[in-house]
Structures are given as structure tokens and as C-alpha cells.
Amino acid sequence: MKQTTTIILVVLSTLHQYQSAKLPTNFKKCDKGKPDFDKCLSSAIQDAIKHLNKPLAEYGLVSFDPYVTPNERTFVFGEEITGLRQKFSKFKISGFTNIKSTDARMDFVHKILYLDLVAPKLVCSFEYEAHGRMVLVPVEVVTEAAATLTFSTYLYIFKYNPEG
Template structure:
């Protein structure tokens, strides 16, 4: 029989494998992505341009850095559940297969990174976004019953939002430890649910008209839920990107 391998040698091999795996997990930014160095005087201006350019390029996925396509952006969770609101929304809704169109078509975007607090912030304005999903709904809007199952179309107009990611640097990579989205302005909301009341067009048109007439109250009722769900989803997307790209590759060495 061959002599047994010493435990210390096994431990050393395990550590080497872990170190090699960690070092190999970092990849460079795509060559078409702009780089910014934290030491440059116009860093946040550079970062703003870099983020704008990168999002414009997300009309297709970049799997090498764990970035999905944003045209459309498909929610990575199969089912989203929205509860009733405190005012006019007295229904619960299930949304499946959520797709968002026009995320690359913002009208303005500003980005900044505070290296003292490790907070990355973006302010984005969208002239229009288009959400499509398979819905199931049952309850009331105001005093009107609403019930159905089919395809929903939701189009926010003139939407402004602030996104913040609180980061933590560990093993030469950033991690997202908290993410928030705040909708700071909404100019309008077009709402259409197909196949309400088992396809009863008269009832369906009446309820969709009521939804559109009361869009602001509906949005205010559901705003906190939308913010929480989207902050979690986009926080996870950004975190997966940070898993691939090191802090120094993103921002240069401290």
C-alpha cells in the first residue's frame, strides 16, 4: 500500500484550490465598457457616462459578466405577488413571466459613488416603460369588482427614480448588502388587463377605464410594494455582476 497523504498536505491543497478558484472568478470588463479610476478628479462625471454607455449596450446579454439583456428585461423570479393597498386597491394580484421593455431608453441618468460610505447611487428618468406579464386578479378597485386571468400591460410615463446600492468590499470584490429604489415622480400610468371577467368586453372595458382614471391613487397605494420588489431584483442583478468584476477593475486601486 502507498503511504497515506499527510493531513497538512491535504489542507494545503484545499487552500490552493480555493485561492485559484477565487482568483479565476474575476474577469475584465467588456472591452466596449468605459472604465473610470476613483483617483481622477472628474470620477463621477466619468462614472455617469460609463453607466449610460453600459446600459445602452444591454440590448443584448453579456454573460461573461453576468449581465442579462435589458431589452426586454425578464424578471428572474417566476412569480411576483402584490398585496392589497391601504386605500383604493382592494385586490391581490399574481404576476408571472414579467417582461420590461425600454429600460435602455432613459432620457437622463446620473451616477455617483461615495467611497467613504460605499454607496453607489443612480438617478434615472424614463419617458416610458412597458411592463407585460401574465396576471391573476380577484378583488375590488374602489367599490368595483375586478376579476380575471390573462395578459396585463402597464406603461408608466415620465417616471423618475433613485436607486441606491450599499456595498461592502470583501476578497477584492464588492457585494451588495442593501438596495433601495424610490420612485420620485410619475407622470402617468396606462393600464390594460386582457380577459377580465372571462372575456366580458363590456365589463372589462369599464374596469380598465376605472383603473386608468384612478391611476395615481392606484400607484400611490402600490408604490412601496413595487419599490421593494424591484430593489431586490435589481440588487441581485448588480450583485451577480460584482461577483465577476473586481473592485479594482471597476474603479481602479484605492
């Protein structure tokens, strides 16, 4: 998820910086010469994320709510011979387009975008497997599972090269 989030936000922030870029008509544009640019950018990014609840195919952007991993992503922890092997797969994340607050700060000199986001509720559903032993008890679990994150804060730092 973090890699996809990064890609989408880099695309959005880069598009907002350049007035000549073709943006969807419902995306807010900001003038980098105005003193309230960071405030405008914060609002524009938050608004743009809210519009990603459906795909924008003409811009190459997928739906962000729910976000479903595009291919099989599997994370495996531990090994069942000496303990417990856990496997997480088929991730689906809902709630990221309901951002509560966005604070964007653009450093044009060093070409860095700092972005703080707060999401009031994210629901992550996935398939979960566990195989092995806990102390002496054998464990064999295969199930669907979910985790709810409340008021999660995300800090992203993007370095960019506007020339390409």
C-alpha cells in the same frame, strides 16, 4: 425587477471602480483619481446599461431589454372572500436600456454609490387575474395586461465592500 436592477448596477459600478477588473471592451473606464470621476462614471454607467440589450454571458449578465423575470414571480393582493384578490405574474419589462439621464456620485470614504436614473418610457407586460367582488358585483378576470411608465426616476443607493 428592483432586485435584479440592483444586482446588475452594483456589478457594473464595482467593475468601473477598479481599473484592474476585466470589462467588456465596449465599456468605458473611469479614473477615480480625476476630479471629473462622477461625471465619467455617470456616462459610463449609462453607456453600459445601453449595452445590456443583449446578454453578456461571459460576465454573467442577462439581457436587460426586454427583461423577463427568470422564474415565476407572482404578487397577490387582497382576498376574494371579503373583496378582490388580484394576482400579477409573468413580468416582462421593456425600455430600461434607453436611459435618458444618469447621475452617479461615488462616496469613496463611506463606500456608497448614489445613482439617479431617468427612463423615458418603460412598458411592463404581465398576466393579471382578479377574483372576488366589488361592492355587490362578482369579478372574474384572467387576461394579459400592460402598463406604461413615462419619465420614471429611480434613485439607488449602493453600499459596497470592495474587499469581497
